Amino acid sequence: MSGKAKKGKSVLPGFGLTMGVTVALLSLLILIPLASVLVYAFHMSGKEFLELMLRQNVRQAFVTSISCAFIAAVVNCVFGLILAWVLVRYDFPGKRLMDGMIELPFALPTAVAGITLSKMYSDEGAIGRMLEHIGIKASYTKVGLTIALVFVGIPFVVRALQPVLEKLPETYEEASTMLGASRGYTFRRVILPELMPALLTGFGLALARGIGEYGSVIYISGNSAKEGTQVVSYIIMQKLNSGSVDYEGAAAIALILLLISFFLLFLINIIQIAASRRTKQ
Amino acid sequence: MKTKNRLKKGIALGMSMVLLMGAVTGCGSDKGKDKEESDTVTITNVSYDPTRELYEQYNKIFKDYYKEKTGKMIEITQSHGGSGSQARSVVEGNEADVVTLALAHDITLIEEAGMIEKGWLSEFEGNSSPYTSTITFLVRKGNEKGIKDWDDLVKDGVEIITPDPKSSGGACWNFLAAWYYADKKFGGDEAKIKEFMAKLYKNVLVMDSGARGATTTFVENGEGDVLIAWENEALLSVKEHPDDYEMVTPSISIKAEPSVAIVDENADKNGTQEAAKEYLNYLYSDDAQKLAGQNFYRPSNQKILETFSDTFDLSVDMCTIDDFGGWDQAYKDYFQDDAIFDEIYNQ
Amino acid sequence: MKNQESMTMESSKNQKGAGSGEGKLARCLLIGISVLFLLIMLVFPLVEVIYRSLKEGLKMYGDALTAPNTLSALGVTLIAAVIALAVNTFFGLCAAWLITKFDFRGRQLLSTLIDIPFSISPVIAGLAFIMTFGRMGWAKPLIDGVNDLFGTDISLVFSVPGVVLATIFVTFPFVSRELIPVMQAQGSAEEEAAAMMGAKGLTIFRRVTFPHIKWALLYGMILCAARALGEFGAVYAVSKARGKTFTLPLEIDALYMAGSADSITQAFAVSSLLVIMAIIILILKQIVEYRGKREQ
Numbered sequence: 001m002s003g004k005a006k007k008g009k010s011v012l013p014g015f016g017l018t019m020g021v022t023v024a025l026l027s028l029l030i031l032i033p034l035a036s037v038l039v040y041a042f043h044m045s046g047k048e049f050l051e052l053m054l055r056q057n058v059r060q061a062f063v064t065s066i067s068c069a070f071i072a073a074v075v076n077c078v079f080g081l082i083l084a085w086v087l088v089r090y091d092f093p094g095k096r097l098m099d100g101m102i103e104l105p106f107a108l109p110t111a112v113a114g115i116t117l118s119k120m121y122s123d124e125g126a127i128g129r130m131l132e133h134i135g136i137k138a139s140y141t142k143v144g145l146t147i148a149l150v151f152v153g154i155p156f157v158v159r160a161l162q163p164v165l166e167k168l169p170e171t172y173e174e175a176s177t178m179l180g181a182s183r184g185y186t187f188r189r190v191i192l193p194e195l196m197p198a199l200l201t202g203f204g205l206a207l208a209r210g211i212g213e214y215g216s217v218i219y220i221s222g223n224s225a226k227e228g229t230q231v232v233s234y235i236i237m238q239k240l241n242s243g244s245v246d247y248e249g250a251a252a253i254a255l256i257l258l259l260i261s262f263f264l265l266f267l268i269n270i271i272q273i274a275a276s277r278r279t280k281q
Numbered sequence: 282m283k284t285k286n287r288l289k290k291g292i293a294l295g296m297s298m299v300l301l302m303g304a305v306t307g308c309g310s311d312k313g314k315d316k317e318e319s320d321t322v323t324i325t326n327v328s329y330d331p332t333r334e335l336y337e338q339y340n341k342i343f344k345d346y347y348k349e350k351t352g353k354m355i356e357i358t359q360s361h362g363g364s365g366s367q368a369r370s371v372v373e374g375n376e377a378d379v380v381t382l383a384l385a386h387d388i389t390l391i392e393e394a395g396m397i398e399k400g401w402l403s404e405f406e407g408n409s410s411p412y413t414s415t416i417t418f419l420v421r422k423g424n425e426k427g428i429k430d431w432d433d434l435v436k437d438g439v440e441i442i443t444p445d446p447k448s449s450g451g452a453c454w455n456f457l458a459a460w461y462y463a464d465k466k467f468g469g470d471e472a473k474i475k476e477f478m479a480k481l482y483k484n485v486l487v488m489d490s491g492a493r494g495a496t497t498t499f500v501e502n503g504e505g506d507v508l509i510a511w512e513n514e515a516l517l518s519v520k521e522h523p524d525d526y527e528m529v530t531p532s533i534s535i536k537a538e539p540s541v542a543i544v545d546e547n548a549d550k551n552g553t554q555e556a557a558k559e560y561l562n563y564l565y566s567d568d569a570q571k572l573a574g575q576n577f578y579r580p581s582n583q584k585i586l587e588t589f590s591d592t593f594d595l596s597v598d599m600c601t602i603d604d605f606g607g608w609d610q611a612y613k614d615y616f617q618d619d620a621i622f623d624e625i626y627n628q
Numbered sequence: 629m630k631n632q633e634s635m636t637m638e639s640s641k642n643q644k645g646a647g648s649g650e651g652k653l654a655r656c657l658l659i660g661i662s663v664l665f666l667l668i669m670l671v672f673p674l675v676e677v678i679y680r681s682l683k684e685g686l687k688m689y690g691d692a693l694t695a696p697n698t699l700s701a702l703g704v705t706l707i708a709a710v711i712a713l714a715v716n717t718f719f720g721l722c723a724a725w726l727i728t729k730f731d732f733r734g735r736q737l738l739s740t741l742i743d744i745p746f747s748i749s750p751v752i753a754g755l756a757f758i759m760t761f762g763r764m765g766w767a768k769p770l771i772d773g774v775n776d777l778f779g780t781d782i783s784l785v786f787s788v789p790g791v792v793l794a795t796i797f798v799t800f801p802f803v804s805r806e807l808i809p810v811m812q813a814q815g816s817a818e819e820e821a822a823a824m825m826g827a828k829g830l831t832i833f834r835r836v837t838f839p840h841i842k843w844a845l846l847y848g849m850i851l852c853a854a855r856a857l858g859e860f861g862a863v864y865a866v867s868k869a870r871g872k873t874f875t876l877p878l879e880i881d882a883l884y885m886a887g888s889a890d891s892i893t894q895a896f897a898v899s900s901l902l903v904i905m906a907i908i909i910l911i912l913k914q915i916v917e918y919r920g921k922r923e924q
Binding site: 011012013014015017018019021022023025026029030031032033034036037040079082083085086087090092096098099100101103104105106107108109110111112113115116117119120126127150151154163183205208209211212213214215232233236237240250254257258261262264265266269270272273 | 654655658659661662663665666668669670671672673674676677680715718719722723725726729730736737738739740741742743744745746747748749750751752753755756757759760765766793796797800809816819820823824828829832833851854855857858859860861876877880881884895899902903905906907909910911913914918
């Protein structure tokens, strides 16, 4: 990545400087340390690697992490869309307060969130007791796990949608309604396509965050291999803390996790750039 | 060309920023160390979760003792966490002068990294275990499910809380205690023992990553009917909530020996070998042994242990880790990937 | 652009004033769902923390907050947050300028690489520094060399600098992520014009770019600070000494793990300190956003 600027394209100064700083800091603080861990994954032979990935608990953890993060991201898309819509389109008392709360999951330490959620949804907790009446057990099941992931993921979706919704002129919908389209039709055909890139971005970020999440899920999930509530981060921790410290195994699993989220992030970046090109045209 | 030059300048700037930052933060920590060097010795004790209260109190009496004996002040930095992860942190550079961990196997890990000299296990009395404990059951007041012994844990509908042996030292003791019971019951018939163990672990409702986490799940969050716990943890919970819990001691259990050792590599480097030795030796003194008893650890000194006979059930039939061929063998046989625990748990 | 926006404003005002019957129903329903969702997901946990922290009375609350361990943790947390904020702001500005003002090969890749800390498991983030600078790390001889040379005793893991590094790691992309879309939307025509007229780089940035991005920058910095204050997983890996290198979230965990009823109440009391900090930060953020919007 020796950044060859297409010369003559930009008259702006600072290419060398910013490139230098960006690459230097990125390498020193993120990439080199990260590589130092991940290199352990290559101490394994291909066969060992495959065997590890096919182990029942590892496979199960990937399935759990990805499926729960996926469901949480979908839930977040639905509620995120409603929230963003309400926050942008309507005026009502308490709106600014509501708007301000969206980032709470960012600001609240994950451990605090984890401890609090596991207490609230346990059989002793306020919500846990209510849920038990209708026959749902939340704490120490996949339900609780997914709830924790919804909690950490919601700001990503709302914040991705808000700016786009703000720019989307209501005249679109009015025109569509005037032409006799139903509300549902207008939403599906006019609004949703415009929101799609932002929605996908939010979805992808929430998903990527959810797959690797540790602090907030560890207390509520129960980590039972039988119930399938061990997440990938837990398995990594287990590999490291077991009596025979397994750096190779932990690094290998982390590498796969990283590849998945890297792929997701890359996709998001492409979507974003494509979207910004489209609006520019 | 020009771009290249600028690039170089930029990189240089970036590097110097980072170095500067390192220097600034480095100096910050440096000052702290200078202050302590004067007349005070500082040692770091890396321990496991349940010993927080014990060492908080022990450090106080040790400070007085050390001052009296050598005329020097001593500061002790405490570190607590899961036993396995604490051992790992020492290998990774957490500068412990002494380690006081849940099982010998975790200390072996540090020994294998070349940081502790061989033969540490016999450096101090009683396999370097100044206090011991055993595995018991904590149940809710009234003991509705009538849990008296290991047999009762495999009954249908009993919900067990125990930590994960793959990440918690305490959980390994739990497993081995149950195994020893089954071994006696079925006269060593391995198929039957495994069946018993599989049933037991099928009843496990929540498997936390550490012993403290499991206690919290059972006591604070109210999950499960029975917690398989360190005796000291169970007694502590009963003392905290006398109206809510009671402890049940099974007929057969295991003598759990939390081990201590000097981390020679760090102690030599820090010049704390003497102080570290003193610190661990004093654990065997009468005062410290009493303190251990008050904190619900069984003192290794038989005489003092007997004075606590109304706290501890001294009649339990206890096996030791030697019945399993020592920790390293036991770990290989039972807890490594694809060993017996995986086999029965994944059935 | 401006025209369109004002049009939107007007039409939205109309909509807000008079809605059809069906619209009103939908509106109430949607607001109702939103409020309910936020109540259950966000407000309840917050109330729970505050309630539990005050359960044993104010004295206990005060004692918990003034305990030496808490104060030490507060200090470490603030040091880490301030340094992380400074480094990431500087980096964010550089990275955003690079990515939005120039077209070069690998731009997409670079921008994705910056986002990595967002989604990496915190467990691995902490381990990354241990495997670089720790006892088993390849850079350990380098650090020992520096220490020998200057007679210092610097250690980059299991120490305050380690906490700082881990905090920087997890909050790395926050500022750049806020700046990049804004600067992309802005385009670089104004800057280019200024450059043609002979303005120097720093002047262009200060006079032309900065006014456009200052609110986004502030917003990014606030998010970065919020995250830095609350990080747990990564810091947990490199910080083991309570009362020395512990941050507030670690102190909370230690108190919670101590297991007695009192210490759990103390854990929630310390949590409430973080919650209050979070709320202050969110209020600041709200003001920043509001101002930013009004200025536009």
